[in-house]
Amino acid sequence: MPGLRHPCVLRAMTRAVADVSAARAALQVLGPRPDHELVDSSRAIVAAAEAGDARIPEGDAEACRAVVRLEQTHDAYEALLHEVEARLEKVYRSAMEGTDLDDDDESAESGKGKAPAAGPDGGDAAVQEEVVAVLKQAEEGKPVESMRLVGRQRRQLPEGFGRILGLRVLDVSRNQLEVIPDAIGGLDHLEELRLAANSLVSLPDTIGLLSKLKILNVSSNRLRALPDSIS
Numbered sequence: 034m035p036g037l038r039h040p041c042v043l044r045a046m047t048r049a050v051a052d053v054s055a056a057r058a059a060l061q062v063l064g065p066r067p068d069h070e071l072v073d074s075s076r077a078i079v080a081a082a083e084a085g086d087a088r089i090p091e092g093d094a095e096a097c098r099a100v101v102r103l104e105q106t107h108d109a110y111e112a113l114l115h116e117v118e119a120r121l122e123k124v125y126r127s128a129m130e131g132t133d134l135d136d137d138d139e140s141a142e143s144g145k146g147k148a149p150a151a152g153p154d155g156g157d158a159a160v161q162e163e164v165v166a167v168l169k170q171a172e173e174g175k176p177v178e179s180m181r182l183v184g185r186q187r188r189q190l191p192e193g194f195g196r197i198l199g200l201r202v203l204d205v206s207r208n209q210l211e212v213i214p215d216a217i218g219g220l221d222h223l224e225e226l227r228l229a230a231n232s233l234v235s236l237p238d239t240i241g242l243l244s245k246l247k248i249l250n251v252s253s254n255r256l257r258a259l260p261d262s263i264s
Contacts, residue, residue, distance in 0.1 A: 056117055082097075164182070206227045236251065
């Protein structure tokens with residue numbers, strides 16, 4: 034491929050191949066899509082429960098929410114896969130034609146392929162698979178007490194982390210995180226939160242909802258102040 038002599042084409046192709054692999058791995062870990070009739074009925078039950086229908090047991094409502102979340106996660110990762118496959122095809126054409134990517138294309142390439150809000154971003158395929166497996170385990174109601182993703186080059190945490198019931202330790206030190214999702218406040222049992230050596234400039238106010246938090250390490254970031262909810 035003559036275009037591979039251009040450094041930006043080689044970088045873009047390497048990144049695109051990694052993103053395609055990660056998206057496919059995530060879908061494989063998620064397993065089969067729920068049946069569409071089950072999804073429709075689950076959405077109806079969730080809507081009724083949120084409207085205040087007292088006839089619906091909380092356990093049934095939560096099981097239906099898990100089905101809906103799984104369907105949404107499938108949608109998000111399939112959309113991501115289509116996006117990164119199209120990107121890979123574009124880079125492949127550049128490589129075959131021996132042309133370089135222009136500045137706009139290269140900037141667009143570096144900004145694409147990020148995982149959706151329901152799922153993880155950054156890191157290699159093995160890390161993606163690990164994160165999706167934990168989120169799936171949590172959605173199935175299985176206990177997850179500790180999550181350690183240290184030095185994995187992650188740029189984002191999925192909102193789904195806030196739904197990992199029973200999580201006591203979350204360590205995402207030495208990554209490339211710039212923000213922490215507001216959903217972090219949903220971790221009612223969290224006792225230890227380690228965010229050291231990232232690129233954080235602020236923390237969400239919802240951290241103040243972590244009433245059981247004993248250890249918060251935010252050293253080596255770019256924080257100028259802590260939220261009023263915890264200061």
